[in-house]
Amino acid sequence: MTEPILSMRRLGKTHGVGAQRVDALVSVDLDLLPGELVAITGRSGSGKTTLLNMAGALDEPTTGEVIVDGQNLATLSKQELARVRRVSVGYVFQQFNLLPSLTAAENISLPLELDGMKPALARELAEKSLDEVELGGMADRYPDQLSGGEQQRVAIARGLVGPRSVLLADEPTGALDEATSESILKLIRSRCDAGAAALLVTHEPAYAAWADRVVRLRDGRVEGISVRSKTPSSTADLS
Amino acid sequence: MNGRRAAFKVATRNARRNRKRTIFLVLLVAVPVGLGVVVGGIVRASSLSPQESAQTALGAADVQVYLYAAVPGVSEWVRSTVGDLSPATSVTELRQAGVRIPGVGFAQVWDLDGSDPATEGLLLLLDGDWPRADGEVAVSPTVAERLNVDVGDVVELQDLSTNELEVVGLISRPFSSEGSDILIQPRGLVSVEGSLDVPVESSLLLSGSEAEEVADQLGAAWYNEGQQLYWPEPAVDPKPSELAFLDDQMYLLLAEAEIYELVDLLESQEAGSDPVAAVQQLASEMVYGSGSPRSLPDLYFNTRTQWLAQGSVIDDPGFVSTGASTLLLVEVAFITGAAFAAGTRRRLREIGLMGANGASVKHIRITVLGEGLLIGSVGALSGVLVGLGVFVLARPLIQRYVSRVLVGVGVAISDVIGPVVVALVSVLLAVWIPARTASKVPITSALQGRMPALAPRKWVIPVGIGCAAVGVLLVSVSLASESGLANVLVGVGAVLLVGGVALTASPILASASRLANQVPAAGRLVLRDSGRNRTRSAVAVAAIMVILLAPITAVTVAATTTEKDLVYGLPSPGNHLVLASSFSVDLSDYSNPISEQDVAAVEAIVPVTRTALFDTLDLRVATNEMIEGQESQDGGPVFVANFSDGDDVAVGTEDLLAALGDPGVTASIAAGEVVVLGIESKETRVNLNGREYPAHEYPVEVVKWSMPRVLIPEAMLGLFPDVPTRPIALLVLERSPTNDEYNEISSLGLAFNGGRSPMSDSTAYLIASGVSLLVVLIVVSLVTAVSAAEVDEELRTIVAVGAPGSFRRRFLGLLTGYQTLVAMLLAVPLGLGLVWVFSSAQDFVYAGPFGLVQASAVTVPWPQIAVFAAVLPISIGVLTLTSVRSAPVTPPRRAS
Structure with missing residues (x-):
């Protein structure tokens, strides 16, 4: 049996104390296998982003544990957590994904260079990643010279550059039109089909349908999980 | 990496x-x-x-032996002793004289041999040749310009030669292009010394590898056996037994009449007085206190090593x-x-x-x-x-x-x-x-x-107070220390003090933000913004505070100085010029009188409305009551009403009274009263040569230090028949001289005072306020630009929900005014504290004819500071409000 690349056990997150206490997540269990695309859905405040932040070593759980590539994040130092973010997981946000002062290639190579890779090699890998997201000729463009969809493609390329194999996407299509959104979802799907794993947060049921599994959250708890047997080739297949 | x-x-x-x-x-x-x-x-x-200074004094030589109060024979003794100690050490005589040359003013005349290796570098030859024979002269460019001559021309320098002199070269001192120097042929000053009305200064330059060692041995030989050879015979020998307590060297300098005057004084002292002290004081005044202090021949040494060790x-x-x-x-x-x-x-x-x-x-x-x-x-x-x-x-x-x-x-x-x-x-x-x-x-x-949002860090206030306390301690200890590092430590202490107070800005802003609910919208936002963005606001406050320290300390120091200066009289008027004496190369000689020609020379340079050439009398005016336990600035005892030495009394002539222009003074002199030119109107008493006279003091602005403070009617002159008189001049100018005029007067070779207005307390205050307002405005505009960049997003949101566009101007005006106010609240105690800390180390008193004041006393000009503290924040706020732009009524733009 394939080992999960990302595993969350009895994950809980509480904000505040006393009367101000809010349970953002309550005992969530979730595994993500290589090549798998899992969608997290739910209403605003259901805990989707909180779950994603803890999976990406951006936030610490109050209870439970997160295991990425066999490493229990609770046992790692801040330096080691930063390294997990550099080499294991990549993030894509709804907006503001790229550093405006760096070119597309430099944005992609940033985690590699931060990890000590030589700039020339990092650049080579970044260009390869750009090719994979069909932006081969745009390596030296700055973010303000790219469209919204192109920026998200660059972000996805960065999320899976080098040794990274887990993509955490928080509403990646939230600021895009429908056609562009579809192309982004297709891209994520294709990257998963090529072996990467992705956790996709979305509140659009149509987009969740691109996933292998859909986890529905409600008030911080897992309300249900559905599994798809056939992956759509476009959003139209789902309607 | x-x-x-x-x-x-x-x-x-x-x-x-x-x-x-x-x-x-x-x-x-x-x-x-x-x-x-x-x-x-x-x-x-x-x-x-240090190397350049050594060259200026020594040329290429290694030691300069200055012959002080030299008498014939001393120079030969030095040459002979050096020859005995080290034949390899050469001795060169260097002669100079400060001479007033018509058309040039004061000039230094040299007679060194330009080809002598020992004097190489003392003067540089810029053009032509060194003077070698009688009738040849070299001059510096300044002299050449003033006499309008060049190399090859002839000049008449009557003090130096009865014949015309040919200018054979242009010379200059090293590292200076503007000296007035004249070089005549080698040993030329020896032949004209008798005809000059100024003494020729003489020194000997020792050169050679053993020169410094020889200088040490020479000094020892001089003090052990040499100097006694050149002491004068005592005027009365043997020394009267009553004067056995008098220092032997001082006794040698007394004239016969003076010795008998001292004996008489000793015998006339009343019971209960201290006759020895009275005689010692009078003897000291006779020898050192007169216009031409006397001295026994002596040698002073300056070595190259000493010059090189100078400089801090x-x-x-x-x-x-x-x-x-x-x-x-x-x-x-x-x-x-x-x-x-x-x-x-x-x-x-x-x-x-x-x-x-x-x-x-x-x-x-x-x-x-x-x-x-x-x-x-x-x-x-x-x-x-x-x-x-x-x-x-x-x-x-x-x-x-x-x-x-x-x-x-x-x-x-x-x-x-x-x-x-x-x-x-x-x-x-x-x-x-x-x-x-x-x-x-x-x-x-x-x-x-x-x-x-983080709570204010609890360590900030204790650390700030701690830094300030350490700073105060460091400054206080360093000011009392004589260590070479003291100046550096004073600087470090001052930085710690300012930094410590600046640190407290952050918690102050945080505390003030709690009052936000009690003020209207714009003010509320200002208080909240400053509280939330404490780092940015605190550094802005600190930046303004540092600037405000300048005017606060400046006005306090100005007020304190004005208060202290009052013990010496009212401030000098800007249009009074006192010609005190004509210049002599011997700087201790102030007995040269001012002549009508001197006055006319000044009147030709600057317009004068009134002139008074009047006699001064060399009377003792001090009451000499010593204050126990007090020390003056130079470490000596403090006396009440200690007028400056000599020439403190003037005859109230018609010209002088007209020049002073004070009706009260004129009336008192006309009534035969003694007048004191002081700081207030009151009846007083003045002690002249040991006898008290009733007097009237008037508040009159006169030039400090040079202008006599006591005026007597001409009729009183008969009371002091043996007291020498000396004319000086008071010129009332139409206006203060320009810099060029001032320099021209300086070149006349006169000792003068006044002619320029010292900055008054109020002028200092206005200038300090104006300059600081400008600098604060610059700093505030920079800080505002920084703040505006951050809060603009927020302000545009506020405008988008209905606030007028001018809300941005109101906000930034209030913000800068508020930051200036907080900075002022910190700067006032800090500035006064700095002045107090720096003053507290001064453990002496300023004592003058009109009172005494502790040097450590600080006079705080509260009214000026209060006005400044109230007006500046408002001005800054209003200026910001009127100069910044309103916010555009468009929705906030998010970064993408």
């Missing part, structure tokens, strides 16, 4: 992306560095290094350049800190994005610090280049200012290193807190552009 290179790349890209801010900060850093380089260069140009770190141009730039860079650091604090908040999402992509705390710090390093480096380099450029362009002006032809660049590496290092350190320190703050923000908060 562990990603440092990548983090630094982000830093450089940020600097490029925020080009306007980067250029602005680079310029802020460059200006003080450039200024430091220029100041260092000017100090280097205007001061002589404080005088070093590198130290001065660093100090000058540091003063400004402290301010720059505050503004840079504010700019980076604002920039960090604006870039929170970028920082969060970096964190999400694996940037560690260290990486994020490097991105901020790297930008600071880049700005500091480029700023420092630009400053050095600009400074050097300005120095080179201003070279003609600087050369004129320092009276010296500069060779080479004129700025040393050591003048540059200090400002550059201080620039880098100050910028890095300034960005350290924003860098640390940025790296501490949780990534999830940063990604949402949220800076978590």
Whole structure:
């Protein structure tokens, strides 16, 4: 049996104390296998982003544990957590994904260079990643010279550059039109089909349908999980 | 590299992306560095290094033996003794005389041999040849210009020769291009010495490898056996037994009549008085206190080693350049800190994005610090280049200012290193807190552009107070110390004191923000914004506070000085010029009278409304009541009503009374009263040569130090038949002389005082207020630009929901006014504290004819400070309000 690349056990997150206490997540269990695309859905405040932040070593759980590539994040130092973010997981946000002062290639190579890779090699890998997201000729463009969809493609390329194999996407299509959104979802799907794993947060049921599994959250708890047997080739297949 | 290179790349890209801010900060850093380089260069140009000083005094020789009060034979004794001690050591006689030359003024006349290796370097030959024979002369360019002569011309210098002299060369002192020097043929002064009305100063230059050692042995031989050979015979021998207590050397200097006067004084002393003290005082006055103090022959030694050992770190141009730039860079650091604090908040999402992509705390710090390093480096380099450029362009002006032809660049590496290092350190320190703050923000908060509101750190106030206390201690201890490091420690102490108080700005702003609910909307936002963005607001407050220290300390020092000066009389009027004496080369000789020709010479230079040439009397005016337990500034005892020595009494002639123009003084003199030109109107008593007279004091502004303070009617002259009189002149000018006129008067060879208005307390206050208002405005505009960049998003939201566009102007006006007010509240106690700390180390009293005051006393001009404290924040707020733009009524633009 394939080992999960990302595993969350009895994950809980509480904000505040006393009367101000809010349970953002309550005992969530979730595994993500290589090549798998899992969608997290739910209403605003259901805990989707909180779950994603803890999976990406951006936030610490109050209870439970997160295991990425066999490493229990609770046992790692801040330096080691930063390294997990550099080499294991990549993030894509709804907006503001790229550093405006760096070119597309430099944005992609940033985690590699931060990890000590030589700039020339990092650049080579970044260009390869750009090719994979069909932006081969745009390596030296700055973010303000790219469209919204192109920026998200660059972000996805960065999320899976080098040794990274887990993509955490928080509403990646939230600021895009429908056609562009579809192309982004297709891209994520294709990257998963090529072996990467992705956790996709979305509140659009149509987009969740691109996933292998859909986890529905409600008030911080897992309300249900559905599994798809056939992956759509476009959003139209789902309607 | 562990990603440092990548983090630094982000830093450089940020600097490029925020080009306007980067250029602005680079310029802020460059200006003080450039200024430091220029100041260092000017100090280097205007001061002589120990080697240069040695050359100026010794030429190529190794020791100068100055023959003080020399009598015939001393010079030969020195030559002979040196010959005995070391035949290899050569002796060269150097003669100089300060002579007044018509058309030139005071000039130094030399008669050295230009080809003598020992005197090489004392004078430089610029053109022509050295004078070698009688009838030849070389002059400095200044003399040549004033006499309108050149090489080959002839001049008449009657003091030096009855015949015409041929100008054979142009000479100059080394490191000075503006001296008035005349060189005549070797030993020429020996032949004209008798005809000169000034003494010829003589010294001997010793040269050779053993010269310094020989000087030591020569000194010992002089004190053991030499000097007694040249002591005069006592006027009365043997010494009267009643005067056995008198110092033997002082006794040798007394004339016969004086010795008998002392014996008489001893015998006439009443019971209960101290006859020995009275005789010693009178003997001392006879020998040292008269117009021409007497001395026994003596030798003084100056060696090359002593010259080279002179100079302290404080005088070093590198130290001065660093100090000058540091003063400004402290301010720059505050503004840079504010700019980076604002920039960090604006870039929170970028920082969060970096964190999400694996940037560690260290990486994020490097991105901020790297930008600071880049700005500091480029700023420092630009400053050095600009400074050097300005120095080179201003070279003609600087050369004129320092009276010296500069060779080479004129700025040393050591003048540059200090400002550059201080620039880098100050910028890095300034960005350290924003860098640390940025790296501490949780990534999830940063990604949402949220800076978590932190409670004020509890350690800030104790640490601030601790720093200030250590600063006070350091300054106090250092001021009482005589160590060479004391000046440096005083500086460190002052920085700690200012820094400690600046640290308390942050908790003060946090506390004040709790009052936000009680004020209207704009004020509420200001208080909240300052409380939430404490780093940015606190550095802004500190930046303004440092500027405000200048006027507060300036007006306090001015008020204190005015109060202290009152013990010596009212301030000198700007249009009074007192000609005290004509110049003599022997500076202790003030007995040369002022003549009508001297007065006419001055009147030809500057317009005069009234002139009084009047007699002064050499009377003792002091009451000489010693105050027990008090020490004066020079460490001596303190006397009440201690008028300055000699010439304190003038005859109230019609001319003088008219020139003074005080009806009360005129009436009193007409009524036969003694008048004191003092500070208030009152009846008083004056002691003249041991006898008291009733007098009337009037508040009259006269020139301090030169103008007699006591006027007597002409009818009283008969009471002092044997007292010598000496004429001096009071000129009431139409206006203060210009600089050129002042220099022209100086060249007349007269000792004079006055002619310029010392800055009054109120003038100092107005200038200090005006200058600080300007500087505060500049600082505030910079700080406002920084603040506005951060809050504009928020303000546009407020405007979008219905506030008028002018809300932005109101907000920024209130914000700057509020920050200036908080800065003022900190600056007032800090400024007064600084003055108090620096004054407290002065353990003596100022004692003058009109009272005494402790040197440590501080006079605080509360009314001026109160007005300043109330008006400045309002002015700054209103100026900001009227100068900034309203917010456009468009929705806020989110970063993409």
